Amino acid sequence: MNEESKEKPPGGKNALEWAVFGASLLIVLGVAGVLAMEAFRWQNTPAHLKVELGTPERKDADWCVPVKVSNEGEGLASNVEIEVSDGEEKAGLTLDFVPRGTVMEAKVCFPGSVDPAGLKGRVLGYEEP
Incomplete structure (x- = not known):
């Protein structure tokens, strides 16, 4: 068995790819959460x-x-x-x-x-x- 097949199963992801995916997912969910909070908090009031x-x-x-x-x-x-x-x-x-x-x-x-x-x-x- 060669070393390449030990690191990454065929069709699977290695640990670095999963880490990048997880970090990206957290960032996208965080931005969506902030935008949703701003949309619910926003009121159409004039400048003060x-x-x-x-x-x-x-x-x-x-x-x-x-x-x-x-x-x-x-x-x-x-x-x-x-x-x-x-x-x-x-x-x-x-x-x-x-x-x-x-x-x-x-x-x-x-x-x-x-x-x-x-x-x-x-x-x-x-x-x-």
């Missing part, structure tokens, strides 16, 4: 945007304020208009897209000084694609 402002940072003659915009809803928001004001001056920015479950970061800059205690940020509007 929140604005969070960071500590102003000096940049040359301007003060730049970090802005985080999070989308806690299920919908996608596009062309998101954000306004940041310090009581006297206003600055704005536009984010192209804020997908569900994400946090987008940006900065707005003000000329001169900024009162960190008076900073307020808000969403002016967005589109639902």
